[in-house]
Amino acid sequence: EDQVTQSPEALRLQEGESSSLNCSYTVSGLRGLFWYRQDPGKGPEFLFTLYSAGEEKEKERLKATLTKKESFLHITAPKPEDSATYLCAVRSGSDYKLSFGAGTTVTVRA
Amino acid sequence: DARVTQTPRHKVTEMGQEVTMRCQPILGHNTVFWYRQTMMQGLELLAYFRNRAPLDDSGMPKDRFSAEMPDATLATLKIQPSEPRDSAVYFCATSDSRTGELFFGEGSRLTVL
Numbered sequence: 001e002d003q004v005t006q007s008p009e010a011l012r013l014q015e016g017e018s019s020s021l022n023c024s025y026t027v028s029g030l031r032g033l034f035w036y037r038q039d040p041g042k043g044p045e046f047l048f049t050l051y052s053a054g055e056e057k058e059k060e061r062l063k064a065t066l067t068k069k070e071s072f073l074h075i076t077a078p079k080p081e082d083s084a085t086y087l088c089a090v091r092s093g094s095d096y097k098l099s100f101g102a103g104t105t106v107t108v109r110a
Numbered sequence: 111d112a113r114v115t116q117t118p119r120h121k122v123t124e125m126g127q128e129v130t131m132r133c134q135p136i137l138g139h140n141t142v143f144w145y146r147q148t149m150m151q152g153l154e155l156l157a158y159f160r161n162r163a164p165l166d167d168s169g170m171p172k173d174r175f176s177a178e179m180p181d182a183t184l185a186t187l188k189i190q191p192s193e194p195r196d197s198a199v200y201f202c203a204t205s206d207s208r209t210g211e212l213f214f215g216e217g218s219r220l221t222v223l
Contacts, residue, residue: 032210043114043201043214044153087153091210096141096160098212100153 002027002092006101013078013108021073021104023088033071034098035064036087044087078108112136114215116202122221128190131218133202134183142185143203143212144170144177153201159185192222 003026013019025033032051036044048057050066057064061082063074073086085105089098115134123129135142143158157167157177167177174193179185189196199219203212 034211036214041216043203043216044212046211046213049209049211089212096205096210097143097155097158097166098210099155100145102152 002090002099004088004090004099004101006086006088006104008104009102010105011107013075013106015079015108015110016077018074018076018078020075021086021106023071023073023101024069025071025088025090027090027092027099029093030090031093031095032091033066034089034091035062035071035073036089038085038087038103047086075106078106080108080110082106083108112213114202114204114213116200116215116218118218119216120219120221122223123192124223125193126191127222128188129192129196129220129222130189131187131200131202131220133185133187133204133215135185135202135204136213137183139204139206139213140182141205142179143205144185144187145201145203145214147199147201147217148197156187156200189220192220194222196220197222 005024007022035047038044048064053068085103087103089100141160144156147153156170159179162179176188199217201217203214205212
């Protein structure tokens with residue numbers, strides 16, 4: 001069974017203070033690692049998909065990287081509007097479903 | 111603006127009552143998922159369909175939950191009878207299965223008293 005572990009559970013940052021979120025995974029045949037952002041009272045919003053070790057993707061202040069065992073979401077010079085819960089998920093084998101981690105809640109103070 | 115539409119957004123009901131949640135997938139998406147989110151368990155997959163056929167419902171309590179997709183524009187999740195432990199946010203998500211990216215609705219927040 002796929003396992004996804006995210007750390008830390010919560011992260012409090014000062015505006016402009018860069019940091020990284022971790023997503024460790026155990027799957028049989030990774031077919032994609034996904035990052036989502038979720039705001040309170042909303043559904044998860046798609047950010048990135050990574051398919052192979054060494055791959056990187058960027059969007060504004062966010063950059064996602066992937067190794068064979070984990071993925072990192074780097075937040076560079078965060079702003080208060082980056083405050084949200086960030087979810088990591090994996091797709092494996094011949095399956096279509098995504099298995100999600102518990103998420104990291106990021107709070108950025110002005 | 112293509113999006114997944116879920117109704118109702120909020121539902122408060124009493125234990126033992128039937129609850130039906132509905133989802134309209136993004137046009138052209140052939141895979142539909144039902145997830146449940148709670149503080150304790152996070153996002154759990156309940157069931158999913160591809161081309162309207164159920165592929166996996168192993169995450170769903172079979173005695174009280176049922177999921178159907180009567181046509182390509184409607185997916186339903188029914189709970190009968192509902193129990194307080196069913197209180198959660200239920201999300202529908204859809205994908206076109208080529209990219210694997212799931213697009214989520216805004217969720218149906220269910221409270222069972």
